[in-house]
Amino acid sequence: MDPATSRPAVVIDNGTGYTKMGFAGNVEPCFVVPTVVAVNDSFVNQPRSSSAKGSNWLAQHSAGVMADLDFFIGDEGLSRSKSNSTYTLTHPIRNGQVDNWDAMERFWQQCIFNYLRCDPEDHYFLLTESPLTPPESREYTGEIMFETFNVPGLYIAVQPVLALAAGYTTSKCEMTGVVVDIGDGATHVVPVADGYVIGSSIKSIPIAGKDVTLFIQQLMRERGEHVPPEDSFEVARKVKETYCYTCSDIVKEYNKHDKEPSKYIKHYRGIKPKTGAPYSCDVGYERFLGPEVCSSSSLQVFASFVILVFFNPEIYSNDFTMPLPAVIDKCIQSAPIDTRRALYKNIVLSGGSTMFKDFNRRLQRDLKKIVDARVLASDARLGGELRSQPVEVNVVSHPIQRYAVWFGGSVLASTPEFFAACHTKAEYEEHGASICRTNPVFKGMY
Amino acid sequence: MILLQSHSRYLLEILSNRVQNVEKGVELDCNWVEFGDIRYHIQASIKSPHLLLLSVSLPTPPPETVFFGGLPLGAIEAVKAAYGPVIQILDPPRDGFNLTVKLNLTKLPPDEETKTSLLVKIASLREVVMGAPLRVMLKHLASRTVAPDMDGLVALVHRPTESFFLVPQAEKVTVVFPMRFKDSIDTVLATSFLQEFVEARRTAGLVNAPPCSWSPSPPLELKGAAVEVLFANAGFVSFVLFPRHVEGIKLDKTVWNLSTFHAYVNYHVKVSKSAAALFGVAGVLARKTTVCFTVKCSEGFMHTRMRRRVESLIQALDRAKPDKEKAKKTGQSRSFKRLSLKEARSGLKS
Numbered sequence: 001m002d003p004a005t006s007r008p009a010v011v012i013d014n015g016t017g018y019t020k021m022g023f024a025g026n027v028e029p030c031f032v033v034p035t036v037v038a039v040n041d042s043f044v045n046q047p048r049s050s051s052a053k054g055s056n057w058l059a060q061h062s063a064g065v066m067a068d069l070d071f072f073i074g075d076e077g078l079s080r081s082k083s084n085s086t087y088t089l090t091h092p093i094r095n096g097q098v099d100n101w102d103a104m105e106r107f108w109q110q111c112i113f114n115y116l117r118c119d120p121e122d123h124y125f126l127l128t129e130s131p132l133t134p135p136e137s138r139e140y141t142g143e144i145m146f147e148t149f150n151v152p153g154l155y156i157a158v159q160p161v162l163a164l165a166a167g168y169t170t171s172k173c174e175m176t177g178v179v180v181d182i183g184d185g186a187t188h189v190v191p192v193a194d195g196y197v198i199g200s201s202i203k204s205i206p207i208a209g210k211d212v213t214l215f216i217q218q219l220m221r222e223r224g225e226h227v228p229p230e231d232s233f234e235v236a237r238k239v240k241e242t243y244c245y246t247c248s249d250i251v252k253e254y255n256k257h258d259k260e261p262s263k264y265i266k267h268y269r270g271i272k273p274k275t276g277a278p279y280s281c282d283v284g285y286e287r288f289l290g291p292e293v294c295s296s297s298s299l300q301v302f303a304s305f306v307i308l309v310f311f312n313p314e315i316y317s318n319d320f321t322m323p324l325p326a327v328i329d330k331c332i333q334s335a336p337i338d339t340r341r342a343l344y345k346n347i348v349l350s351g352g353s354t355m356f357k358d359f360n361r362r363l364q365r366d367l368k369k370i371v372d373a374r375v376l377a378s379d380a381r382l383g384g385e386l387r388s389q390p391v392e393v394n395v396v397s398h399p400i401q402r403y404a405v406w407f408g409g410s411v412l413a414s415t416p417e418f419f420a421a422c423h424t425k426a427e428y429e430e431h432g433a434s435i436c437r438t439n440p441v442f443k444g445m446y
Numbered sequence: 447m448i449l450l451q452s453h454s455r456y457l458l459e460i461l462s463n464r465v466q467n468v469e470k471g472v473e474l475d476c477n478w479v480e481f482g483d484i485r486y487h488i489q490a491s492i493k494s495p496h497l498l499l500l501s502v503s504l505p506t507p508p509p510e511t512v513f514f515g516g517l518p519l520g521a522i523e524a525v526k527a528a529y530g531p532v533i534q535i536l537d538p539p540r541d542g543f544n545l546t547v548k549l550n551l552t553k554l555p556p557d558e559e560t561k562t563s564l565l566v567k568i569a570s571l572r573e574v575v576m577g578a579p580l581r582v583m584l585k586h587l588a589s590r591t592v593a594p595d596m597d598g599l600v601a602l603v604h605r606p607t608e609s610f611f612l613v614p615q616a617e618k619v620t621v622v623f624p625m626r627f628k629d630s631i632d633t634v635l636a637t638s639f640l641q642e643f644v645e646a647r648r649t650a651g652l653v654n655a656p657p658c659s660w661s662p663s664p665p666l667e668l669k670g671a672a673v674e675v676l677f678a679n680a681g682f683v684s685f686v687l688f689p690r691h692v693e694g695i696k697l698d699k700t701v702w703n704l705s706t707f708h709a710y711v712n713y714h715v716k717v718s719k720s721a722a723a724l725f726g727v728a729g730v731l732a733r734k735t736t737v738c739f740t741v742k743c744s745e746g747f748m749h750t751r752m753r754r755r756v757e758s759l760i761q762a763l764d765r766a767k768p769d770k771e772k773a774k775k776t777g778q779s780r781s782f783k784r785l786s787l788k789e790a791r792s793g794l795k796s
Contacts (some may be wrong), residue, residue: 003606007479023478030456030478113713115455119481120716121628148719150629 002419004152009124009413012111013159013406014104016093017184017209017352019074020406021111024126024413029406031115033074037103038087040070073110095208096130096186098137105144112149120149124422126413128159128405131190131202135437142436146428153422155413158197158441160190162408163350167396176339177346177396178332180324180363181405182353184209187324189331193339197441201334203327209353212244213237245357325366344371347395350404354397364395450709452702453569454480457500460488461549461565464498468551471495481709483606484572487543496551499536501543502571505606510672516544517575518603524578528567545575576604577701583612584692584700587619599671604705609675613667619687620667623707624678627715635715636680637662643683658685683707 008023014035022029072080072087081087092103112120125145129138138156145151160179167174175195181188187205191198217236220227227235322330332343347367349360371391378388400407412418423435456478464474474490483505490498507513516539525535525547532553539546549568554561567574579602586593592614601609613620625640627633640660647658659665660683664676667684685704692700703710 007483007485008477026476026478028476030476031459109717113716114450116478117450117454117456117480119483119709119712122481122483123479148716150632150716 002152004122004124005419007123009126009418010112010116010118010120011126011406011409011413012108013128013162013403013409014093014098014107015183015351015405016091016096016186019107019111020403021116022406022410023116024410024418026410027400027407029403029410031074031111032403033115034078035091035093035107036073036077036081037090037092037107038072038077038081039090039103039106040086041088071106071110073107074115094185096183096188097133098141101140101144105148108144108149120145120151123151124153124155124413124419125151126155126157126409126418128157128162128409130186131158131160131188131197131199132204138436138439139433142423142428143433146425146433151425153419153424154436155418155422156436156439157409157412158439159405160188160350161192161195161197161441162406162412163348163404164192164195164408165412166350166400166404166408167346167348167398174346176342177348178328178343179348179350180328180354181350182208183351184353187353189328191331191335191339191343192441193336193342195441198335198339199442201331203331205322205324205327209240209351212353213240216240216244246359246362323366325363325370328363328367329370341391345392345394347393348404349395349397349401352402355402360395360397364393367395368393450702450706450713452573452698453566454486454572455569457486457488457571458566458569461498461569462562464490465551465554465561465565468496474498480572481712482604482706484576485543487540498549498551499540499546500549500568500571501540501546502575503543504545504576505603507603508601508607508609508675510601510675511603511609512579512601513603519579520582521545521575521578524574524581525571528574529564532564533568547571573698573702573705577705580612580704581697581701583614583619584687584697586614587687588689588692588697590616590689592616599668601671601675602705605708608708610704610707611668611671611675617688620684621687621704622665622667622682622684624664624675624682625680625708625711626678627680627712631719632712632715633679635719636711639711639714640681640683654690656685656687656691658683660684 008025011020011022011024011029013020013029017035018032019035020029020032022031071077077087077089081089090100090103092098092100092107098104112118127141127145129141141156142154145154160181161175163179163181164175164177167177176193177191179188179190179192181190185208187208189203189205191201213233213236216239217232220236220239221232328347332340335343344367347363349363354360371393375388375391398404421440427435460474460476471490471492472495473492474488476489477485477487479485485503487501488498489501504516504518512519522535525533525545532550534548534550536546536548554564579600582593583600598613600612600614602612603609608624608626610624611622613622625636627636644658644660646652647655660681662681664671664678665682665684668676668682687700
């Protein structure tokens, strides 16, 4: 028997904002680091001198070699690029898709050797991908994993399915549901029936965690808070992560803030990176306006006031104005009719940007409103002869929502069936990278 | 880059987290594995939040190494000496592990600085346990003696069922690593890396580094060893350590670098592959490796500039392609040839 199957598998969930990595069987990932690579670029742009001979050439050559090895990831990378101008920051993943394979590979290298400190030849690997990843990029992932790292086996899982799997251990074995995955760079609403993704009904929204951050940054800038410009994005991110919450009614919330500013307005303190001088700024409306970017339905907000992100996307973007509950509703309505009730019953949140306080309650309320209105309309049309059963709408949130995908991966990879489902190195050598092309959860899609 | 730090990053993170939030007392139960098949398990209960149970399992020792009760020679003494009252060794260890220690967080020193350094030390438990026999031998080297019970050929485990060998003498210690790799490409790369590694030792800046050599066949020092250990597909690397390499604080570093030599070579093989494998030119690369050998005691850097080279080659290829635009146009004009009105009429008439 392969000795690698007796060791816990490595689970790496690469998100746009953060990468979660750890070993299967644990409850929490070992490390959660920002998905960034700081590369030393100072040698790359050096002009190739015409006298490419002798010691000069050698010096340049070895300098280049050093530059290739000279990179940092995660928080280390962030701090390096801030303190030192020779490092440039690259984000290997954009909007949930791998953008820069070069950087991605370096990132994995560091994850495996420097953070997890394991030998990739000793472990099976579980990686994740967004539901809209093209098969080519899956192939590419397989190639890097098998060729460079010599992993004995690889499984590329689909994030929403894992998020659903994370839910089932806590309550019941339910593999049907809608996963609302709001990460830093991508938002997807994915219906899953019995573990299979209903590919044709996947909806994605071009607004995600990063947009909330940008929105908060914009709000704070417009109000003229004294935040150093080079730091404003980071400050906005921190404000978002620590203070933001979801409100039930924006107008009421405005009133509350205006009546008792001392109770609701928080202070953010920081230190300027260049001068080291401390500064502080107020955090006011953006506390509840941020999450709104992705949520309310029919509230007309005055133009002079700012507009909202997930629930009221019109306050942030002009192109996309459909609120999140409506998108979920549309997604479920486009799914096969026999799955719809089950889908409404189990709406699972995952991803860091669903962590706002009361996000699930707001979502449930708004969605329930839409569904009830429809049921009422259909009852009226039928003229009271037939009464339809009320539709149960249930938005589930669990405590490990932020790592839901990782945790699902950890649960999945610790089952004995996992090793049988993996693509093995022998298969790869026999058939090539094309074995990674399809994923069984998209049955019949390709 | 990679010079592996001797402490486990994750263990250190857990410990420092725990020390800061002792009163919260959340339950903790984690399992993880490090290179060389070292498994860790850490556990803490809500009842006694300041007590942590840390278990370590070591790789399966090959027959030629000396193990006492599942631990290398002198490991227990080394653990006791390194940590003092903070750690208590439990006997028997947890099921499936070789060593279990009980960590008492209340006995940590109050001073912040010594506390962090002790935590780092605890996080490098692996080094203390695995490196114990090596440390004993190198200490004797520093005092120019030979440990009484260790003369002739000594085998020390560093990976599952694999060991490296030491020949201790009063004036020097010879260390021999049989290098084995599973993958054929890895073997080729490692062989070439090791050759360059030996070459790099000769550059002017590294006169003080230990002399090292590489040979495809077992060196003379291994005479008398069992037949099966004499097989190594990437050859044998030997270092000769002199007392000046193990003086004072250098000892710790030397011990760690020697016991992780294989992991170190493995990393660099993977790095060089990542540059080449992407473009499927691993074979060509073998000759193009460059080593920058820095610092004492076998620390090196290797990489290739193949990536850029291949990019420029691809660019050249792209330039050499026949003009796409033109090809498209001719294709279009052929398939969608539009007849003029006149032509159409003449066609109808005929």
